[in-house]
Amino acid sequence: AQSVTQLDSHVSVSEGTPVLLRCNYSSSYSPSLFWYVQHPNKGLQLLLKYTSAATLVKGINGFEAEFKKSETSFHLTKPSAHMSDAAEYFCVVSDRGAGNMLTFGGGTRLMVKP
Amino acid sequence: EAGVAQSPRYKIIEKRQSVAFWCNPISGHATLYWYQQILGQGPKLLIQFQNNGVVDDSQLPKDRFSAERLKGVDSTLKIQPAKLEDSAVYLCASSFNRREQYFGPGTRLTVT
8 A cells, every 4th residue: 555644734934045945755665756735725746756767856946856765765955945835735646556656645735925 | 739628717606506517629539537636736647548438536526527439539527416625727738658748738726
């Protein structure tokens, strides 16, 4: 069975400071991992994905994530937060054992203070 | 390339009424998904179609929810009768390779 735990339901940072959103996963197979962002009243947008290639994955808008198998983690980072980054972020796992079905974490709400 | 389209964007109904949501996936995407996202939670898969066939509907409350994709393109999700706990955002997604999914803007349903 696959599962995802997002360790923080809310994260607050100041504009211009680094962002760290934490995610741990459980998977019986080699997983694919994703981060999606959801702005208010908008659909989910794919930020980045890991599919067994390079463990450091770069995404859109300056975000990146590192796959660490030994820690079963896939934390999302950004060096400098912008006001426009304020949104809900979802860590997602998928593996062939579940027919590539996506399993979402509970989400982390990122707040950016001016 | 046009994205996944959904309508309506918002719907308010009373409990025990019926409601239908429509989704038009990205052209050429054979796989279509419906998710339910309750406030404060991540999306939960309701049903997955491959062309016009159902691949997985194990999480669909079949006593009140139904979905179809008759021609393998557009899809409709129906709730009849609605309950208060059905208040949620209903998201449609499509995929061409069953790995990467593209999401529509969602339909926000409020049941009063």
